[in-house]
Amino acid sequence: MRYLTAGESHGKQLTTIIEGIPARMPLLKEDINESLLRRQKGHGRGKRMQIEKDLVDITGGVRHGYTLGSPISLVVHNDDFKHWIDIMGEDPIEEDAKIRRVITRPRPGHADLNGALKYGHRDIRNILERSSARETTVRVAAGAVAKTLLKHLGIEVSGYVKEIAGIRAAEIDSLTIEDRKTISEDSPVRVLDQNVEQQMMDAIDEAKKEGDSIGGVVEVYVEGMPAGVGSYVHYDRKLDSRIAGSVVSINAFKGVEFGIGFEAAEMNGSNVHDEIAWNEEKGYYRTSNRLGGFEGGMTTGMPIVVKGVMKPIPTLMKKPLQSVDIETKEPFKATVERSDACAVPAASVVMEHVVAFELAKAITEQFPSDQFPKLKKVIDEYREEIRCF
Ligand SMILES: Cc1cc2nc3c(=O)[nH]c(=O)nc-3n(C[C@H](O)[C@H](O)[C@H](O)COP(=O)(O)O)c2cc1C
Numbered sequence: 442m443r444y445l446t447a448g449e450s451h452g453k454q455l456t457t458i459i460e461g462i463p464a465r466m467p468l469l470k471e472d473i474n475e476s477l478l479r480r481q482k483g484h485g486r487g488k489r490m491q492i493e494k495d496l497v498d499i500t501g502g503v504r505h506g507y508t509l510g511s512p513i514s515l516v517v518h519n520d521d522f523k524h525w526i527d528i529m530g531e532d533p534i535e536e537d538a539k540i541r542r543v544i545t546r547p548r549p550g551h552a553d554l555n556g557a558l559k560y561g562h563r564d565i566r567n568i569l570e571r572s573s574a575r576e577t578t579v580r581v582a583a584g585a586v587a588k589t590l591l592k593h594l595g596i597e598v599s600g601y602v603k604e605i606a607g608i609r610a611a612e613i614d615s616l617t618i619e620d621r622k623t624i625s626e627d628s629p630v631r632v633l634d635q636n637v638e639q640q641m642m643d644a645i646d647e648a649k650k651e652g653d654s655i656g657g658v659v660e661v662y663v664e665g666m667p668a669g670v671g672s673y674v675h676y677d678r679k680l681d682s683r684i685a686g687s688v689v690s691i692n693a694f695k696g697v698e699f700g701i702g703f704e705a706a707e708m709n710g711s712n713v714h715d716e717i718a719w720n721e722e723k724g725y726y727r728t729s730n731r732l733g734g735f736e737g738g739m740t741t742g743m744p745i746v747v748k749g750v751m752k753p754i755p756t757l758m759k760k761p762l763q764s765v766d767i768e769t770k771e772p773f774k775a776t777v778e779r780s781d782a783c784a785v786p787a788a789s790v791v792m793e794h795v796v797a798f799e800l801a802k803a804i805t806e807q808f809p810s811d812q813f814p815k816l817k818k819v820i821d822e823y824r825e826e827i828r829c830f
């Protein structure tokens with residue numbers, strides 16, 4: 442499985458083409474729209490999210506509620522485009538036309554300056570339109586297709602918030618996957634405890650009032666993955682490494698941890714590794730899950746627990762950082778019209794979907810995947826085989 446995305450933040454539409462989804466898998470628009478609407482929600486987002494109502498158009502690869510085995514193409518229209526037609530249109534316009542609203546002032550922390558240097562664009566709009574996290578809309582759409590595949594195989598994925606600006610969520614280790622999914626749907630900041638929820642919302646509101654931004658930590662939890670998916674034989678087949686790469690590919694994500702993650706550095710091996718047990722019902726299982734569901738680049742069959750850290754948003758409404766105008770070379774302090782103050786709750790939905798994509802991809806690589814009913818049968822047989830192994 443693989444996917445590409447195309448489209449600019451204020452362009453006509455965003456598109457993704459997904460290849461490798463098995464034929465004859467049930468897939469409805471609603472499966473994707475539910476994820477898209479969840480991504481738009483979350484305390485701390487700026488005015489743009491009030492303009493958009495992200496809904497998918499399935500433009501290829503699906504008929505009458507089932508996948509065909511051909512590439513699936515999905516489109517999400519930008520409602521904001523109607524305000525940007527002159528600026529974002531594809532027809533040539535005069536070089537000095539005011540209408541272009543040329544941007545020459547790169548924001549520290551965004552892709553602006555490095556992108557301009559790399560592609561030689563003197564109008565930074567040509568960078569920021571594509572480096573914008575608006576692109577995560579269709580990454581979530583692609584991930585929603587992957588999540589649907591996983592769901593039909595009995596694998597559930599949930600994403601929620603662990604920390605915003607140093608405020609930590611209550612422990613949820615004993616919660617079921619269903620409860621975790623509820624947190625992710627109902628809470629405006631995607632935490633369980635209402636007290637913490639309020640503190641986080643206050644911190645976001647404070648940052649917004651100050652014209653500053655804040656970051657945080659999100660967690661994705663997966664239940665139902667059989668053991669032995671992924672591989673240890675080559676660096677690029679290790680499933681934990683693929684997940685880590687895809688998490689850091691999310692805009693503003695700077696680090697990843699599996700299970701206890703960086704805490705392992707301070708602990709003895711005897712307190713880190715998860716002991717092995719067996720019983721008739723479960724087969725092999727671990728009496729703890731400190732390594733977060735991975736050993737040797739393969740799943741252990743225990744829940745996958747992976748965290749990602751998101752830095753604060755780079756565009757700062759009232760606390761502009763020092764930068765240099767690329768035309769005049771003069772120093773300036775930038776001000777902006779709009780931006781998110783905190784996108785951590787929304788980003789938990791993005792991470793949930795990029796992780797789902799990597800898991801579905803690994804499964805379709807490892808098991809025969811032309812036809813979904815056969816894939817399901819083979820996975821059921823594999824589960825039984827490893828239970829008795
Ligand atoms: C859901 C989401 C929303 C975001 N919203 C904004 C925003 O409003 N303003 C902004 O400057 N950056 C925003 N970002 C972060 C930038 O897109 C990101 O920092 C930028 O692409 C540079 O990439 P890097 O931070 O990964 O180096 C957002 C990120 C995510 C995941």
Ligand SMILES: C=C(O[C@@H]1CC(C(=O)O)=C[C@@H](OP(=O)(O)O)[C@H]1O)C(=O)O
Nearest residue numbers: 489490572573574575578692779780781
């Ligand atoms: C549009 C989305 O997020 C955008 C991500 C983003 C950025 O720089 O990453 C900048 C903002 O865009 P705008 O300049 O239109 O206000 C966010 O709103 C979205 O998540 O759908």
